[in-house]
Amino acid sequence: MAICTGCSLLCEDIVATFENGALLHEKNLCRKGHGHFRAAFTERTRPMIDGEQVTIDQAIEKAAEILKSAKSPLLYGWSNSTLEAQAAGIKLAERLGATIDDTSSFCQGILMERILSGKIPSCTLDDVRNYADTAIFWGSDPSSSHPRHLSRFSYYPRGEKRQRSYEEERTCIVVDVRKSATARLCSNYYFRVAPGGDAQFMEAILAVLDGKIPKVADKKKMIELSSVLKKTQWGAIFPGLGMIYSLQDKMDLFEQLLSRLNEVTTFKVIPMVGHCNTRGFNELMFEKTGHTNSVSFQGGSAEHGPKYSVITAAKSSDAALAIGSDPLSALPFGTARALARQPLIAIDPRRSLTTDAAKVVIPSALSGMEAGGTAVRMDGVKIKFEPIMKSDLLTDEQILTRIMEAI
Numbered sequence: 001m002a003i004c005t006g007c008s009l010l011c012e013d014i015v016a017t018f019e020n021g022a023l024l025h026e027k028n029l030c031r032k033g034h035g036h037f038r039a040a041f042t043e044r045t046r047p048m049i050d051g052e053q054v055t056i057d058q059a060i061e062k063a064a065e066i067l068k069s070a071k072s073p074l075l076y077g078w079s080n081s082t083l084e085a086q087a088a089g090i091k092l093a094e095r096l097g098a099t100i101d102d103t104s105s106f107c108q109g110i111l112m113e114r115i116l117s118g119k120i121p122s123c124t125l126d127d128v129r130n131y132a133d134t135a136i137f138w139g140s141d142p143s144s145s146h147p148r149h150l151s152r153f154s155y156y157p158r159g160e161k162r163q164r165s166y167e168e169e170r171t172c173i174v175v176d177v178r179k180s181a182t183a184r185l186c187s188n189y190y191f192r193v194a195p196g197g198d199a200q201f202m203e204a205i206l207a208v209l210d211g212k213i214p215k216v217a218d219k220k221k222m223i224e225l226s227s228v229l230k231k232t233q234w235g236a237i238f239p240g241l242g243m244i245y246s247l248q249d250k251m252d253l254f255e256q257l258l259s260r261l262n263e264v265t266t267f268k269v270i271p272m273v274g275h276c277n278t279r280g281f282n283e284l285m286f287e288k289t290g291h292t293n294s295v296s297f298q299g300g301s302a303e304h305g306p307k308y309s310v311i312t313a314a315k316s317s318d319a320a321l322a323i324g325s326d327p328l329s330a331l332p333f334g335t336a337r338a339l340a341r342q343p344l345i346a347i348d349p350r351r352s353l354t355t356d357a358a359k360v361v362i363p364s365a366l367s368g369m370e371a372g373g374t375a376v377r378m379d380g381v382k383i384k385f386e387p388i389m390k391s392d393l394l395t396d397e398q399i400l401t402r403i404m405e406a407i
Contacts, residue, residue: 003385004029005080005276005368006036007146008378009125010385018389030147040369040389043351048361059362060399063321063345064406066360070319070343072298073098076310077325079275082373083382085396086281089323090288092404097298099317101310102281103325105293107244108271110251112282113292115269119255123236123268124379125153130160134228134235136173139198139242140272143181146378150185154236161234171228175201176242191225198246202257205229209260235267273378275325276368280376314338321345323364323396326352347399364396371395 002014015027021041029037047059054062067073075093078086079102093100104112114120128135135154142149150156155165155172162169172186175193183190193201204214208226216222229235239254247254261267273279282292289295291304296313306312310331314320315338322344328336329352339357346358349366365371370391374384394402 002388003368003375003383004033004036005366005375005385006030006033008273008276008278009146009148009152010276010375010377010383011148011152012383016388032145032147037369039350040366045346045348045351045355045361045363047363048355048358050359056362056394059360060402061406063360063362064403066319066343066345067092067096067098067321067403068407070096070098070317072317072319074310074313074317074320075100075323076314076320076327076339077102077323078281079103079278079324080367081277081281081324081396082367082371082375083277083280083284084373085324085367085400086277086284088397088400088404090284092400092407093295094297095404095407097296097300099296099298099308099313100285100293101295101308101313102278102285102293103275103330104273104278104282105309106311107241108239108273108278109282109292109294111239111244111254111269111271112273112279113286114251114255115271116283116286116292120258121262121268122270122380124381125270125377126381127268128159128236128270129153129157130162131234132159132236133162133169134171134173134232136175136235136237137182137186137272138175138237138239139177139244139246140238140240141176141180141182142238142272143185145240145272145274149238150182154238155185171232173225173228189225189228191221193246196246198243199250199253202253206257206260209264229261230264232265232267235261235265237267237269238272239269240272270379277324277375279378279380280374283376283380311335317342319343319345321347322354322358323347323400326354328353328357347396349393362399363393364399365391365393367396373397 004011017025047056115122158165173189174183204216207214214222289302294308296308344358345360346355347362372386
């Protein structure tokens with residue numbers, strides 16, 4: 001069996017056979033996982049310095065030279081790297097006195113920090129499969145982002161206490177700005193909110209739970225929703241980027257809603273993080289610093305704040321290392337441009353916009369396929385995996401260790 005690192009579900013029941021550089025046979029892969037496995041041999045990177053191919057040793061030596069001479073280096077990405085590589089990266093950041101941040105710093109990180117600190121109750125996906133009779137997808141669309149979520153855990157499976165499953169014992173609710181693929185499956189309980197209107201929607205639920213008239217146009221439907229929530233025996237909420245971006249600095253309102261719901265019944269939260277090991281980095285950083293991301297080790301101690309988020313830090317750093325992500329494709333244009341203008345080191349198995357712009361490119365083994373290690377599923381369960389293909393490429397952890405030794 002193989003582990004699919006195509007998303008944060010980290011499905012463990014994958015059967016895959018490769019032959020002559022192609023996926024010959026597979027079983028249990030979703031369409032996203034299938035694309036992830038098929039792309040294993042496409043657009044692979046080579047060690048490069050200033051666009052010229054070099055040896056792996058030369059690329060590592062140049063990366064170490066750049067980071068060592070930088071006054072304010074930035075280490076960014078990590079969400080597709082193993083726990084072992086992330087731990088090595090944190091040690092490197094401490095050694096350099098660098099700023100370190102990951103892809104969740106401007107999205108799910110704010111929610112994850114509240115979960116890890118105990119402010120928001122959470123659970124495992126196995127708990128959801130076995131006990132949940134209500135699942136709320138809020139600003140998330142698992143049918144597109146995590147295609148096996150509904151079938152393995154949240155809606156279709158027959159769990160320990162939910163043997164009659166979606167036919168009789170499970171309710172699926174979707175709160176979103178559009179009628180997504182998931183919303184079409186759960187059409188009886190689809191609630192459309194205006195962009196940025198999630199806070200108002202939460203306030204309306206709270207009002208009905210407190211016996212007040214909600215300040216929404218469709219009061220009847222809101223009362224119906226609150227009735228479903230009150231009748232829930234064991235519920236799970238799966239917030240996506242839509243909810244996070246909408247709430248911004250109003251996350252306390254979500255905490256208030258959860259507290260009120262848990263006075264009536266049981267509700268847990270699992271963030272719908274996208275990358276395979278986003279939560280792993282968040283947990284390591286929280287254990288080390290008390291924060292999930294956006295930390296600077298300059299001066300020998302850990303400092304946290306918005307100025308250490310990649311969005312801000314990229315504009316003041318004088319060298320950057322990108323690993324386990326493609327920041328030039330994913331970040332706002334101004335941030336991506338700031339990164340591209342400084343000496344940029346990219347550690348990546350595949351070609352991307354970031355590797356194309358990088359001064360130094362270091363190819364690495366694909367986690368979960370060519371490299372073994374550990375990752376943390378979206379619900380906090382650690383998953384260990386072994387490589388399923390042979391490769392002479394160094395792993396992310398080995399590359400970071402060699403950079404640290406060179407420094």
